[in-house]
Amino acid sequence: KAGVTQTPRYLIKTRGQQVTLSCSPISGHRSVSWYQQTPGQGLQFLFEYFSETQRNKGNFPGRFSGRQFSNSRSEMNVSTLELGDSALYLCASSLTATSGNTIYFGEGSWLTVV
Amino acid sequence: AQKITQTQPGMFVQEKEAVTLDCTYDTSDPSYGLFWYKQPSSGEMIFLIYQGSYDQQNATEGRYSLNFQKARKSANLVISASQLGDSAMYFCAMREIGSGGGADGLTFGKGTHLIIQP
DSSP states (O other), X not given: OOOOEEEOXXXXXXXXXXXXXXXXXXXXXXXXXXXXXXXXXXXXXXXXXXXXEEEEEOSOOTTEEEEEOTTSOEEEEEOSOOGGGOEEEEEEEESSSSTTSOOEEXXXXXXXXX | OOSEEOOOSEEEEETTSXXXXXXXXXXXXXXXXXXXXXXXXXXXXXXXXXXXXXXXXXXXXXXXXXXXXXXTTEEEEEESSOOGGGOEEEEEEEEEXXXXXXXXXXXXXXXXXXXXXX
């Protein structure tokens, strides 16, 4: 079956712009979470959605936001981009939002802010 | 304090040898899950193996096994008969279930860069 799909794979944005990243989870999975990976900070949890509701949020400023649709697809948005937002953004999906469910990741979206 | 500690920033291993990647964790939650992921240079995070805190037996998935020592808060990944394609970054991660029953996001270690030499 199809895995977690993220689009776009690569993008370049200018400081001050905004960006929207998309994630389609594995069919049947209702929990979607987002992570940021940078060389300096490593992998950090952004937020998690389950049944269109944000369940958890990491320690990121309000410029980072997300949403989940009724078909479980999710988008994350970063407004007023800063150079430090350059990162690999990874989306993950699982059946439900409990620790007993295996979490699968997509290939990620590489964002470069110039 | 770090919740996930991976003490080996890099490792060089001969092809066909077994590899053990270290991971220790810190949590006060009795219920949690431990994960290992492989990340090649392409960036995709590939799920390898999962161990629940209440699982009695060590998890195994093909050539991967998890040496789970709960009292020592250790969850080492063992790769048997290493292959050239195993060269990648490897991340240990934990997901805790809070007192309210909901699970938190994954907390990752800093990773181990494994290089398999022919």
